Amino acid sequence: MTNPSEIVRIAAKGDGLTADGRHAPGSAPGDILLPDGTLERGPHHVTPPCRHFRKCGGCSLQQLDEQSLAEFVTSRVVNAADGQGISIGELLPAHLSPSKSRRRATLHAVNGGGKALIGFREGGSHKIVGLTECHILDERLFSVVDALRSILGRRKGKYSCDIELTLTDQGVDCSIKNLAIEGLEQTEAMLDFARDMSLARLTVDQGYGPEAMWEPEPVTITMSGVPVGFPSGAFLQATPDGEAVLAADAVAWLDGATTVADLFSGLGTFAFALAPKAKVLAAEAARDAHMACLLAARFSGRPIHSIHRDLFRGPLLPQELNAFGGVLLDPPRAGARDQCDQLAQSTTERVVYISCNPSSWARDAKRLVEGGYRLEKLHPVGQFRWSSHVELASLFVR
Known part of the structure; x- marks a missing residue:
């Protein structure tokens, strides 16, 4: 007979469900939900690889082994x-x-107490988790996050922007929305960032529509052996x-x-x-x-x-x-x-x-x-x- 407190399946939004119908976030099939709300791990519960798991909203199922996933x-x-x-x-x-195979993602950035926070939002919240590691993004995308954090960290005043990253044939296509570029110093800093990271393209929308600041050659995505022009933001x-x-x-x-x-x-x-x-x-x-x-x-x-x-x-x-x-x-x-x-x-x-x-x-x-x-x-x-x-x-x- 099944233990009524055993996690028997994972529901559509990622919570575990016990045999008697209770929800248990962060659980895996075979776990036991104890009376105090903690979990006794079962054979399908693994240690999440990322330090940000359970806080960052980018992942919700890192506790599952391959079979359960x-x-x-x-x-x-x-x-x-x-x-x-x-x-x-x-x-x-x-x-x-x-893991680390995602070639496109939209991240968010804010000035958080004098330093740049770049990452996904917390689950069910608008708060941004400042990522120091990520196990879903291709490492070439995450290297751009590190560099951009340094650039934004030198800016004064408040900002809140969206960063869309896509891996293309020529490298990383970086599109930033809602970021003001004021004066020669900030312009040169962004161009240095694009050059140093060998970006395929850097596009910035300061509120008047996207403008390409850097694109050494036309950006493409190869599909079945055919290079196809890649419009910024395309699916x-x-x-x-x-x-x-x-x-x-x-x-x-x-x-x-x-x-x-x-x-x-x-x-x-x-x-x-x-x-x-x-x-x-x-x-x-x-x-x-x-x-x-x-x-x-x-x-x-x-x-x-x-x-x-x-x-x-x-x-x-x-x-x-x-x-x-x-x-x-x-x-x-x-x-x-x-x-x-x-x-x-x-x-x-x-x-x-x-x-x-x-x-x-x-x-x-x-x-x-x-x-x-x-x-x-x-x-x-x-x-x-x-x-x-x-x-x-x-x-x-x-």
Whole structure:
């Protein structure tokens, strides 16, 4: 008989749940919640690697071993499908990105008592944790944090800014929002910082829109062997290995389709992976991402036709979708309700749905199933290691 105080699973937001329904933050399956609220560690509870864990909001699951972390990622996806009554054909083993593999992140900086605090916010708070180490960011990103802390630490007066870091082909792209650069001394300090760190680009928004202060050469991201121009702030999969897994699923599941519609295509992450074997229509609403994809396709000679289209306001209609042997969609967190309504009325045989939100995915998946599709494959992907955020790849067939 199960001990009612034993942690039996991890809930969607990362808290452990006992057999009798009590929540226990920071616990792992197999732990025992003692009467005084402390935990007796079980076999799946490991020592968190980071000194900032439990205070920094960047991670919530560092106490889990690999097995429990994979089970959590899988359960988030499976429970979403079960909640909508969707049967899963084949459930693939979860992919977990390794530590220190995140290639993009948004950090926050403030003047905290005369020194610069740069890091993520505390969980459920606006307070910023000044990071001295980080086990999720690629070390090349974190080296920029160290240097920027030194630069900001010399500034006087209050400031509160956001720092977006992305690892590109040319190095780190650093974009800072809400930071005033006043006078020659501060300007030269920022340029020295960019030069010393060999930044790919330094962009600063002082309240009038982003301006590039430093960009020695055009910044690109290579996708399936094709360098694609990278607009500052554009969407990018969180880890290279996560992107590779999702792209490999898309290529394998759409194999044999000679024409594919890539909806919410962004910079062309999946379009360029598919294009060597298929003609691809890439539809994207963000103009800068659309233009980057269009130009890269043109210069590379890949058979990609890129169109600027808001799929929330104007989803592809059944008569348009019927021309494609397969459809891939990778919408934002809100999902693609209207586009899935149109897909459900189409005759398209295969749909690959990539999602960063199991809840909106499951809602849309139900509509596809009601329209005659079945969920043939489901692949949980834990790109955001030690976080409750989960991604997935799924294949629907008629």
